[in-house]
Amino acid sequence: MTAARVRGTALDVSSLPTYGFSHRSIVWWATLGMIAVEATVFALAIATYFYLRSHATTWPLAGKPPDLLWGTINTLVMLGSLLPNHLAKKAAEKDNVSRARLWMAVCLAMGLLFLVIRIFEFRSLNTGWDTDAYGSIVWTLLGLHTVHLVTDFYDSAVLTLLLFIGPLEGRHMQDVSENAFYWYFVVASWLPIYLVIYWAARLH
């Protein structure tokens, strides 16, 4: 029985669960708050991109748009990472530690892959951050997203390490679930940024 019961004039809550997934968890709400903040930053950065573009006669201001190859590959890799991410989340919510370990490890491997590809993405931007305002905003957009990749990669790595060696409790399954929730956001926020960086510079 996991509900509160009335005993006399008291409400006995001792039988409630000690953790819960999704919106039942306070950590989920904190994650949602961070997502709101970061989504706003991304949205404003994209707005800045179009604001600067609206003042320019040519766009990119100088040079050519970014090369598509690496960015597109990375988009596919990131979309692909949603599967192990989803499976890790499901495993955690079913309290299946070994599967959670497995899929988190796969996620991490893919994370490493797109961090490496990200280096090539920077190189294929065809502009420098100090070349002109176009270069500045493109580097900032890609940089902002990279910061999210790096921090989330590090978070996931620590969590995975904990799954393998640490003292574990049920609540860590909640952490895995929330980590996956955040990962959805990092991937989802990439799609508009990808379109802006790689395609907005080509379409006129």
Next chain:
Amino acid sequence: MRAAALLSVLAVATALAACEREARRFETTVPSPGASAPESPRVGALQPATPQQGGVKLSTVSQGPYEGNAFAVNQGKRLFRWYNCNGCHAMGGGSIGPALMDDQWKYGSSSSAIFASIMQGRPEGMPSFGGHITDDQAWQIVAYVRSMSGQLRKDVEPSRGDTLSGGEPEVARKPEKPRPADPPPQPPVGSR
């Protein structure tokens, strides 16, 4: 105990350096380091405005007064623009005149040597600015010129201007180790 003393000395030194870096000096009654010097002849054949007769006073000190002052260095950067130094030195990269952001110094890289180059002028086109700009302004320009090859502290050197980007801003450049210019004088194209 000794460590604490050392730390506090370090802290005071940092604070003083910070104060100096940020100071805006408007009073102009401070005697110029060059005031008491004897007159030296002008070297440059040109002068930036109606020519003056007579020589110029050079510095008796080797270190300019503004090398730790970010505001003055930035003023120097503005004057460098205003007095059209770019016309020959092209943002420090050099064209008609030699490059100023490289490691080669035909007439010396010290503050006093640069001060002398500006005030006396130099053969092959460098005008003699002595008497046309104040010593104070000259020292500001000297400090800025030295920042172009990274000779000043990083926290003092200017960053990009609100102008067309002329490559890396001064503060981002690697400090060059000054040396005499390669003999024979190279054709003044490019740098390094």
Next chain:
Amino acid sequence: MKRQPSEQEIRDAAPRLRDGPGPGSPEARALDETWSDAPGLIGWFSAINHKTIALRFVVATMLFFGAGGILAALMRLQLARPGNKLMGPDMYNQVFTMHGTTMMFLFAVPVMQAVAVYLVPLMVGTRSIAFPRLNAYAFWVFVFGGLMLYAAFFVNAGADAGWFSYVPLAGPDFSPGKRVDFWAQMITYTELSAIVEAIVVITTALKLRAPGMTLNRMPLFVWAMLVTAFMILFAMPAVMLASTALIMDRLVGTHFYNPAEGGDALLWQHLFWFFGHPEVYLIFIPGLGFISAIIPTFARRPMFGYTAMVLSLIATAFLAFGLWVHHMFATNLPELGKSFFTAASMMIAIPTATQIFCWLATLWTGRLNFKTPLLFVLAFFFILVLGGLTGIILAAVPINLQVHDSYFVVAHLHYVLIGGAVFPLFGAFYYWFPKFTGRMMSERLGRWNFWLMFVGFNVAFFPMHLLGMQGMPRRVYTYQAESGWGQMNFVSTAGALVLAAGVLLFVINALRSWHAGAAAGNDPWGGGTLEWAASSPPAPCNFHALPVVHSRDPVWQPLPSGPPAQPPLPTHVMGLTADERQLLVTTVVDARPDVLHTFPRPSIWPFACAVATTVLFTASIFTAWAVVWGMVPVAIILTLWFWPHRHETARHLAMERKP
């Protein structure tokens, strides 16, 4: 090494006591001990109890308020007569920039959050703020950010481009040195702190409310702080992006604001005011919350128009994001745009007016207990209303173009911010001081304090309206005798000194009363919200038994009106572990008991992490690489912060119930 705790360890770690019995019981003593912060120096830096942190936070923000006030007094002295030589332009520019920056970023927003950190958990009937360690971290980051800004000021590197730091003046070409870098990085600190606090408050208000406190029973102050917190989430990112772009322009040579390379000076203004205007409201809305808490208590009746009040708060928050351009009317905008922003700027008066009318109705139909907190609230009606009306005048584009950037605006913004936030805040201090300290503040000094502040304020700022209309621009370090502004400036300075005397009297009153005030008891004013059910000052755990709520004013009305129900309705919660920091998580809308959450114990890691963050932020003013190497200690500390201890896991496993 075996990391997972053994069965035996888990059995040994099982909790012994569960809460429920009231004060005096062993369970209550265990609770007090569990929720206390550790003694000693390390314990002091490890403290995470929300009341401890909140009081430190309030004191810190009030110290910054004092510093900002001294700067204001210096400015007023400089302007007391034409051609004064107390300060030159260089010093004056630093002083006015530091004043604005301090008041906006180091006082007005954080002090409201600090009070919220104290009161929100008490008002919603729980034992802690959500994420107490994160809360402590936010506090330390804030303190270090403020100290860094002032340390810079004392070595002549005080920001000098205005609290709004317009580019290109604040850009690399026109603000050499590190002054503006310190300013921009201070934004990062306070930003981080404010966002963390906002998340903490949102989670507390939505998930930690006492059972039965449905959303439409939540106290209006908590509503105000919830709305404020949401505004912070969406407003602060704009200034974060703007200041990051500024610091990158200055340090690594990006071209966001360089028109020669495709950048734009107005980009800064758009981003800054997209934050800056909501900023005004996120200073002002907590003030409204204070008033909504004070008025019912001193009118001896529940608030009239609760629903209208809540909807007004939400409407204000939405509209606040739609009028940033009214700070930029002079920048050559299309006419249609200007009309839109005029309309939006005027319409935001409607929700505020609605609240004012509801308060007046509450006062009209109540019986007044005339004490100092109420005096400050009544002053609000005078000052804020005047400020709001000059705001309406300013919203009209043609008039705005006349008085924009003149002393008229200085007068307006001080009427709004001091009337809308500082007077209610001082009222709030008088109101809750007994709760914070267990002692009453002196009424006699309180009245002197009030009248000095009220008279001083109006004498100081009313003449500025006229100065502005006569053509005196803002941010000038001096003016000429021929302008004829001397007399009114002199009067204004005199008023400012009276105002300062009033604030000083407050400090004296607070310090005296803290030691020697009359004992307060739990509920000296007869308030209706839950904080008055706790002892004064509250026990470390706030409530020995968490309340169950059946009305909007649970202290006034512990059970629903009408005949007693059969079986009797529950009045309190039992069954939480007393020797762990366990608390009850409820559902968002209906506040039904849902999950038990166990909070961590006090820890030095938040403080350590704040130190590492400070190193990272401050060093990055001097080298961009600090962003990279500075992350290493931060990451290590965060990992240690997160990593569970085996004994801790054992205790958690002993209590664990899977969902």
Next chain:
Amino acid sequence: MFEPAGPQAHLILQLWHLIAWTCAGVFAAILLVLVAILLRTPRAPMPAAPDLSTTDKAEPGPRRSVATAVVASALLLLALVVASVFTDRAVARMSLVDAVNIELTGHQWWWSARYINGPVSDTFTTANEVHIPVGRPVIFTLKADDVIHSIWVPRLAGKKDLIPGRTASLQLRADEPGVYQGRCAEFCGLEHAFMGLQIVADPADRYEAWAAAQRRPASEPADAQALRGRELFLSQSCAMCHAVQGTTAGAQHGPDLTHVAGRRELAAGTLPNTRENLQAWIADPQKHKPGTNMPSTPLSQADLSALVTYLETLK
């Protein structure tokens, strides 16, 4: 702003009267209610039990009053919005027939004004003192050389920003002759306080005479002292930043001095233009305007006197 001298300032003042008096009425009403509350509401002797009779009950009386007040304020606000929008349009729709075109550039901390009317040869430049003809509209094209400035002449019109990298325009008209004090309204650095601009509205004939005089290059100095002064001007640091048309001095970093002696003030409103002030200014500008970009020129007393004599001839 209370003594309008142009059509726009007039319109703004009218709007001001409308809005300010409406607001004053609202303010008075709220204060009245507050006073009434203080007078009529009973005091609660403490400890007084709260009055809970209104819980879960509608209060039709107060509700009606509050609703009425909210609707009334919304209607008032709507009226003010309409008035504001129409005034704004009227201000912007001023007739521009036969306008004078002036390009006004803001610098740290002074103004340069280029009159661009008629053929290119008629273009001339002046600084810090702008003459306009009474009754004719003026179109200022606004630019900034360094940071953002803002032009504000309260008796003529509202303000407009001068933003680097952008061009804006401000139209105004003076209907009475006179000297209208203007200034920079946007914080622009150290000497923001001393960035004055005088708009001098002259009757048509005087304006034309003034403009014709401005178009002429500087006249040849008549006496030896002035001649010596000119030589100093051209060979010392003055010529590095200032221009005097008709001489070799053509730099644009400081105010154009071709007709400096005809102006009322020095250094953008810092000092009245007298011989003593001019001399004191050149000897030590930083004393009068700390931070200004003009350095103090080391000159002997005799040289300084000669230089000032020369500048005094530049009428």
